[in-house]
Structures are given as C-alpha cells and as structure tokens.
Amino acid sequence: MTTKEVERVQVISERKNGSPPECFIHNESDRPNLDPPLGTIPIIDFSYVESKDLDQRCLEDSKLRSASSNWGIFQVVGHGIPTSYMEEIRNIQRLFFKQSIEEKQKYAIDWTIPEYTEGYGSDVVLSDDQILNWNDKLHLNVYPEKVRNMDRWPRKPETFKEKILEFDEKVMIIMDEIFKSLARSLGLDEFYFINNGTKGRTMWRFNYYPSCSKPDLVLGLKIHTDATFLTILLLDDKVPGLQVFNDEFGWVKVPIRPDALVVVLGDEIQIMSNGVYKSVIHKVVTNSEQERISLAIFVLSEPEKEIGPIDELIEEGEPRLYRKIMAKRFLEHAFSNYSKGKPHIDDFMKV
Numbered sequence: 001m002t003t004k005e006v007e008r009v010q011v012i013s014e015r016k017n018g019s020p021p022e023c024f025i026h027n028e029s030d031r032p033n034l035d036p037p038l039g040t041i042p043i044i045d046f047s048y049v050e051s052k053d054l055d056q057r058c059l060e061d062s063k064l065r066s067a068s069s070n071w072g073i074f075q076v077v078g079h080g081i082p083t084s085y086m087e088e089i090r091n092i093q094r095l096f097f098k099q100s101i102e103e104k105q106k107y108a109i110d111w112t113i114p115e116y117t118e119g120y121g122s123d124v125v126l127s128d129d130q131i132l133n134w135n136d137k138l139h140l141n142v143y144p145e146k147v148r149n150m151d152r153w154p155r156k157p158e159t160f161k162e163k164i165l166e167f168d169e170k171v172m173i174i175m176d177e178i179f180k181s182l183a184r185s186l187g188l189d190e191f192y193f194i195n196n197g198t199k200g201r202t203m204w205r206f207n208y209y210p211s212c213s214k215p216d217l218v219l220g221l222k223i224h225t226d227a228t229f230l231t232i233l234l235l236d237d238k239v240p241g242l243q244v245f246n247d248e249f250g251w252v253k254v255p256i257r258p259d260a261l262v263v264v265l266g267d268e269i270q271i272m273s274n275g276v277y278k279s280v281i282h283k284v285v286t287n288s289e290q291e292r293i294s295l296a297i298f299v300l301s302e303p304e305k306e307i308g309p310i311d312e313l314i315e316e317g318e319p320r321l322y323r324k325i326m327a328k329r330f331l332e333h334a335f336s337n338y339s340k341g342k343p344h345i346d347d348f349m350k351v
C-alpha cells in the first residue's frame, strides 16, 4: 500500500474556491442523480423482544426475510434505544468533527503501518486514476475489547470515549436480536450466527461529508457493497444522502427516520446464505448547503473463520454459488477493491 493521502476533504471544502479538485470528479456516466425517488425501505419492529409477543416475532421474522432477500437493507425500530440518546451520539460525533484539523490530526491514521487503518483520515490513494470520496472519517476498532487501540480514540470531546462505550453496550444487545432473527428467518437455530464466530468483531466508521459546491460531480462514497456480515447505521437525522439500488425500483433515497437504526446486509451474509439474502449496493451523495454525518458499525466474522454457503441451506441438487474463503482473506480483497467503486463479490467468489 502506498502512503499517499490527500488533504482532509473538510480543508478542501472550506477553501470555497469553486469546483472541487479533479481527483474527486466522476466521469459523466458515473455522476449521481441527487434526487431519485424516496425508497420504501422495509421497517422491522423489534418491540416483541420486550413484550415477548411470539406472534409478533413471527410476523417480524417474515418481514425481515422478505426485506433481506428483496432489499438487503431495512430500518429497525422498537429497539429500546431512546431517540434522544441517539441524538446525543450524533452530537458527540458532530462535536468531534467541529474541532480544528490540528486537534483531529492527533488521531491521524498512520498509513505506513499495514492493516492499521485506525484513526482520522480520508481516502488513501492506491492508483493515479482513483476518484476520491468526498468524505473524512474516524475509524475505530471497538469489539472485542482486545482489538481496541485507545491511543486512536479522541480525548476531546471529553465524554467521547465513555459515550461510545455506553452506546456499544446498547448496540450489542439489539445486534444479538437482529442476528437471531436473521438465523430464524433462514430456518437455522436462532443462535447459529452468534455462536459460530460470525459476530467476530466490530469496526466503527464515523463518516463526515463536508458540503460541496458541485454535488452533481462528486460522491460522498462511491458505489459499493459492505464487506461485512452486516452494518448498523446511525444516520444523520437532518441531512439525507444515502442511496441504495433495488432490482425493482432502481436507485432510491433512504428516508430520514430519527428513531430508526438502519441495517445494511453485507457480502458475508450474501455468501453464507448462498445468495438468498442480498448485500445491498449503495452510495452517498453530498449537497451544496449542509455537511452530513453518519456512523457505520461494521460487523464482521472472526478473521480466521472460513466463510462459505451454509450446508443446511443448500437444498439437494441446488448449486453452491460461492466458494469458501477465510474471512480475513475476503476482507483483504475487499479493501484492495474498495477504491474501484464497483461491487466485486460475484467476480471474486463465484464458483
């Protein structure tokens, strides 16, 4: 990996001198439609966990199955985390990015250490023709505890660390319920994914998208799928930007719903379910007026775990669509392809 890195996008955007630099500008055919139709992203209500209503659980499991196979994305409500608390987390994130560049650079990613991509930064440049994302980020390993590198965790705002660890506890509880519902909805034992190393680790990516004078020319994040089992998103409650691709509806906007967590299914679950569940293709657009934030909690299998279609899910005579691969090998491949801006799972994993 080269060590070349651009300036923080925030610094570039604050210069306000007309058009963004060329390295951010997409070819005409790849430029975004800033205002596609609003998607009817399925909503799954997890309040059955608290009420212990088994009929409701059954109904929500079947909604989740249809959402996972038709969309690869759904909104989670009834998760037990108060909306006001979610707003506090968004505000902590906003406070971090509002600080001076010097303060944030104390946690800069050190690209000279392979595999150690934790901290504050922007896209790393891997090739001369790479088109860069209009995005700065803070990337932290959060779970399990032994992977935390506390020197990359912001010391300001002062409550950052404590709040994020508290939010992590709450997220892990609902994450288990999502894992259980995903297993049940595939006809597996409900602890299947929890007990077999699928809930191996989490990496949190705090995204920051500065406003851009020419939002029609750039992308906050290029077209991609997440190389995860799943990703939990805490989206900005005021500024939209996330768009997903659906086979039936094409590109649609993900609506803003401040009380919802959004779940994006990733490549690992597409592989494990032998293509029954979809890793959703998505991208992020920017706008000329407002900055936007989002928090992506990436959940991945343990690095040494082998991922491949689950035996129990392959009916007799049905072909296996994907080969088996070690989780960390798959991730390495995904990282090296991420900058290309197109999903890679089929090319790389098809048998």
Ligand SMILES: O=C(O)CCC(=O)C(=O)O
Pocket: 205, 207, 221, 226, 233, 235, 241, 242, 282, 284, 293, 294, 296
């Ligand atoms: O900012 C968003 O809405 C989505 C972020 C995302 O897709 C990612 O970080 O992989």
Ligand SMILES: [Fe+2]
Pocket: 224, 225, 226, 282
């Ligand atoms: Fe993503």
